[in-house]
Amino acid sequence: MDMREQILILRRNWMLIVSFALSGLIAAAVVSVAMPKAYTASSSLFVSTQNVDTSAELQQGSAFALARVQSYVNLASKPQVLDPVIEELELNTSSAELAKNVKASTSRNTVIIEIKAVDSDPQRAADIANGVVSSLILAVADVERPTNGTPSPVRLTSVDTAQAPSAPSSPKTSLNLALGLLYGMAAGLAVAVLRNVLDRHVRTEADLRRSTSLPLLGGITESEAPKGSSAPFVLGGSGTDAFRQLRTNLEFAAVGHAMKSLLVTSAQAGEGKSTVSLNLALSMAQSGRRVLLVDADLRLPSVADATGLEPSVGLTTVLVGRTNLSDATQHWGNAGLSILTSGPLPPNPTELLASSTMQKLIGEMEAAYDVVIFDAPPVLPVADAAILTRHTDSLLLVVGARKVSQHNLSKAVEQLNLVKANVIGVVLNGIPRSGPDANSAYLTDYGAVPASPLDGEQHSGRPSSPIAEAAEVVNGDRGRNSRRKQAVKN
Ligand SMILES: Nc1ncnc2c1ncn2[C@@H]1O[C@H](COP(=O)(O)OP(=O)(O)OP(=O)(O)O)[C@@H](O)[C@H]1O
Numbered sequence: 001m002d003m004r005e006q007i008l009i010l011r012r013n014w015m016l017i018v019s020f021a022l023s024g025l026i027a028a029a030v031v032s033v034a035m036p037k038a039y040t041a042s043s044s045l046f047v048s049t050q051n052v053d054t055s056a057e058l059q060q061g062s063a064f065a066l067a068r069v070q071s072y073v074n075l076a077s078k079p080q081v082l083d084p085v086i087e088e089l090e091l092n093t094s095s096a097e098l099a100k101n102v103k104a105s106t107s108r109n110t111v112i113i114e115i116k117a118v119d120s121d122p123q124r125a126a127d128i129a130n131g132v133v134s135s136l137i138l139a140v141a142d143v144e145r146p147t148n149g150t151p152s153p154v155r156l157t158s159v160d161t162a163q164a165p166s167a168p169s170s171p172k173t174s175l176n177l178a179l180g181l182l183y184g185m186a187a188g189l190a191v192a193v194l195r196n197v198l199d200r201h202v203r204t205e206a207d208l209r210r211s212t213s214l215p216l217l218g219g220i221t222e223s224e225a226p227k228g229s230s231a232p233f234v235l236g237g238s239g240t241d242a243f244r245q246l247r248t249n250l251e252f253a254a255v256g257h258a259m260k261s262l263l264v265t266s267a268q269a270g271e272g273k274s275t276v277s278l279n280l281a282l283s284m285a286q287s288g289r290r291v292l293l294v295d296a297d298l299r300l301p302s303v304a305d306a307t308g309l310e311p312s313v314g315l316t317t318v319l320v321g322r323t324n325l326s327d328a329t330q331h332w333g334n335a336g337l338s339i340l341t342s343g344p345l346p347p348n349p350t351e352l353l354a355s356s357t358m359q360k361l362i363g364e365m366e367a368a369y370d371v372v373i374f375d376a377p378p379v380l381p382v383a384d385a386a387i388l389t390r391h392t393d394s395l396l397l398v399v400g401a402r403k404v405s406q407h408n409l410s411k412a413v414e415q416l417n418l419v420k421a422n423v424i425g426v427v428l429n430g431i432p433r434s435g436p437d438a439n440s441a442y443l444t445d446y447g448a449v450p451a452s453p454l455d456g457e458q459h460s461g462r463p464s465s466p467i468a469e470a471a472e473v474v475n476g477d478r479g480r481n482s483r484r485k486q487a488v489k490n
């Protein structure tokens with residue numbers, strides 16, 4: 001995973017990481033509030049020797065005190081020291097229990113003993129620490145008293161009296177919050193990486209490259225669909241430019257053989273086959289070529305819906321001999337695009353598409369037009385597209401960004417290779433306009449795409465917008481078709 005991919009994972013999943021971090025923070029806050037508060041008070045003692053007159057005795061005394069200090073530390077948690085404290089403070093506990101909350105310690109090579117007492121009440125914590133100091137002084141005097149009745153050679157002096165602490169020592173709220181945030185963020189990152197490993201959808205050009213080495217002929221960004229419509233539509237703005245670029249690249253890709261029939265398909269449903277077929281056909285017609293768009297999806301046709309053309313005549317009516325090709329072909333828009341809708345749905349689409357009548361019909365279409373574009377069903381669920389490759393010379397594979405998995409795309413390419421389809425390239429459709437998976441290279445707008453040498457028509461910087469033009473065309477045709485439907489009813 002390179003740096004670019006790591007940044008992409010962060011950008012795609014930043015919301016998830018932030019929400020995990022916030023959850024960690026909230027959990028830490030809840031735990032901190034729920035945890036019982038404990039206060040720590042500390043006091044200290046100094047260990048010295050007494051009755052010392054000469055410097056040699058002082059030397060000896062210091063060594064003696066140092067040697068004894070650790071024993072006094074241990075003595076501090078013994079019942080001999082703690083029982084008097086319990087009695088004096090009237091604590092409801094045993095010496096063994098109290099020993100868990102009293103800690104005596106000393107630093108190396110010092111004669112200072114620190115006593116720390118922990119309690120849920122700050123004042124009681126201070127009282128216990130001070131009580132242990134007093135009790136330890138007495139206990140040491142007692143245990144060190146020589147048998148001959150002379151005073152103890154060591155003396156413990158209180159050097160620091162414990163005060164009631166103002167803030168609890170536990171829970172450590174800021175530390176808990178910082179840890180909660182950190183662990184939450186780490187968990188979010190782990191889930192983000194896992195998601196990336198498990199999610200093998202084609203999102204970017206790099207993902208596409210992992211599934212296929214077929215040439216990428218174009219990238220179509222996501223456009224805003226007309227309100228309430230789920231049908232393919234004519235893309236305006238940068239979409240028009242993108243299709244012009246795709247058309248040009250197709251001409252380059254097909255150089256050396258005449259591209260008379262182009263089958264447009266995809267691995268699975270809903271990747272944008274019909275949208276690409278319609279827009280590409282329109283773009284080719286606008287460049288002055290005689291183009292026929294055929295809705296060869298005899299299971300889920302959508303061209304008639306998208307264009308508002310008459311759906312009752314089309315490919316199936318020609319195949320069964322009810323109409324001839326020219327009568328069934330309808331014209332759409334000012335660009336001179338011819339369209340053959342699917343016609344009524346047959347019960348046996350695969351057989352119809354595989355028939356010799358279909359082969360003959362395609363020959364007839366190729367003779368009458370410069371190029372015939374077939375909007376075909378997807379490759380993986382049904383055999384129709386694979387069958388149509390027998391009668392067509394080129395194939396364009398539409399890859400829906402974030403729609404198809406890398407695995408399914410590879411499987412579709414494999415199947416097309418098995419039937420020896422002439423796949424001339426792929427087009428990545430539905431690239432997001434913003435966000436981590438957006439690719440600014442495809443966000444071309446008017447004038448942003450360099451005019452291509454093969455591009456005969458004027459560039460889209462012209463004043464009339466293609467979407468307005470398309471809308472005018474669609475509305476015009478809709479009017480005509482509704483009149484036609486009305487006529488049929490009458
Ligand atoms: N570039 C795009 N920007 C915005 N919407 C798109 C784009 N491409 C396709 N769509 C929308 O996605 C949906 C599916 O597109 P389309 O019908 O073209 O896919 P399809 O592959 O032909 O589907 P099916 O397998 O059902 O025939 C439609 O609602 C269409 O408007």
Ligand SMILES: [Mg+2]
Pocket residue numbers: 273274275297300301302375
């Ligand atoms: Mg379709």
